[in-house]
Amino acid sequence: MKLLIVEDQPKTGQYLRQGLSEAGFNTELVADGSTGQQLALSGDYALLILDVMLPGRDGWQILQAVRSAGLDTPVLFLTARDAVEDRVHGLELGADDYLVKPFAFSELLARVRSLLRRGSATPQETSLQLADLRLDLIRRRVERGGQRIDLTAKEFALLEMLLRRQGEVLPKSLIASQVWDMNFDSDTNVIEVAIRRLRLKIDDEFPNKLIHTVRGMGYVLEERPA
């Protein structure tokens, strides 16, 4: 899976590439718009990450060229400006997502994964599982080690999200947006509390913990060797 990053600020570009590579993506970085456009038009990429302000051709021009060439490669925009017109403009031109600097890397990573997942049809699952934790999507039941666990509707939704994206670090903002449909930056610690309560039910009685806090970044559901 190859990603193209077009970003002219060397530090930002380098860190993005390093982060995405370490997350398992094959990443290419170019610093100017013209080269970026050439590469983007080759169609070899699964996702384009474009900065708006670029030397040569700006991010919007690249996006326009890509779309008019008939390519539907997902495009994620990065911008330092958060003017409403910018956002509208980008979305009109066919951008798939939009991140305003400063953003957290964990947020970018989560969005990249969402965009990449969007195209591929996921098979209809009837249950999700990790270790001895099992979530039955049809009967809406959760069991761990054969033991039934009662969850509220939101706890169920939260656990479903964690299970579906197991191994991924999910930032709090993404959880708030996906589970509660709260699409704004909020410094409230509701998510912390919700995770703590879920842990109480899922993990507390069991020796191998599944929900982990990644400090400063979010939460991840995975089996870790004891």
Add this chain to the structure above:
Amino acid sequence: MPRLSLSSRLALLFAACTAVVSLFAGVLFSRASEAHFVELDQQLLDSKLIGVRRALHDIQSRDSEVKLADELSPQADLSLRITGSDGRRWYDSSASLPDLLPQKPGLSTINDHGTDYRVLNAPLFDDKPDSPQLTLLLDITHHQHFLQRMQHLIWMTVGLSALATALLGAWAARSGLRPLRRMSTIASGVSAHSLNARLPEESMPSELAEMAHSFNEMLGRLDDAFQRLSAFSADIAHELRTPLSNLLTHTQVTLTRPRPIEDYREALHSNLEELQWMAQLVNDMLYLAKADHGLLMPKREALDLAAEADVLLEFFAPLAEDVRVTLSRVGSGHLEGDRSMLRRALSNLLDNALRFTPADGEVRVKIIDQPKGLSLTVENSGDGISKELLPRLFDRFYRVDPARHEGSSEHAGLGLAITQSIVRAHGGTIHCESENGWTRFVIELPKEV
């Protein structure tokens, strides 16, 4: 091209009005006097006609000519022409009579070589169709001269009175507009450093008092906004200084000597927390800046506020249970607004309320739907906030508890300011009241903006 000044415009308008009025009066007067002259001439000519007819009654007698001369002689400006029914000229009382005279019967006026005549045509015998024609001519040159002189006089009056009123009007307008100039003098003296200047509203004429009032209010608002803005910039610097100095110190101390890898990780984590706090702060400030520039443009979607409130209460439920606070909602209402923005506004209020509600307390959301607008109240039980602090609650970076706590979940104090911006972007207002152990944030939203 610059527009004419107000005084010049008024002066010109005055002048035009006077000119029109005096012109109208003059024309009326000149018409009336002309009509009067015509009437006098008619009377004179009619009486002379009777005399002439009588004198000509017995045309055979030689002394009828004498009689005719007697009839005409006292009136030096009167002449007579007698024309036969075949059109031949029979008699002219004076040699210098004009050749061509109007043929139509009755009174008319002609001009011949600089002499004006009033002419009366009448048959000598009323009852005979082929009677010879009598033409009486009255020299009215002096009348016409008089009328002409009067017309000149009228034009002169029109011109002079227009000029006079223009000058007087300019003076009147200038003195009438003096309060405006005073206003402008004060306005031109207003700068960022002297926003406290105010117009004397009492000494303004009634038409301008309202404007002066608005002007003063505008200055007041500017002053207020400016004060807040200056404080805001200072606050930004202050707010950023603490995390920045933490970052600097911590990074430098960590780098001073080799350490176990765990220490580096710890340092990075600590830095990350500071950085996230700063990023949140910057994003919040950008949001507020956008609101200040009128760039917060709420979408207009039909919202069921009861449902929205319930969604938020569900979101906050774990937190509330954690601190043993009861959440509830009463009332319902519908409104057109931006879902995401209003959720954010309400979420800030709920977060704030939960923060200040003691254990076993209560947080209630009340929605009152009125025909004109909608009021949305978030109230919490607790100690309340003292009255003096209420107006300051919405100020940026304002915290009821001034001591800043350490930790990443610390609020920058922008939540209520953001809520206020969102409410304002929806054309609404927000205020806070605190009494009898309840603190209440009341949002009033109009149904139509």
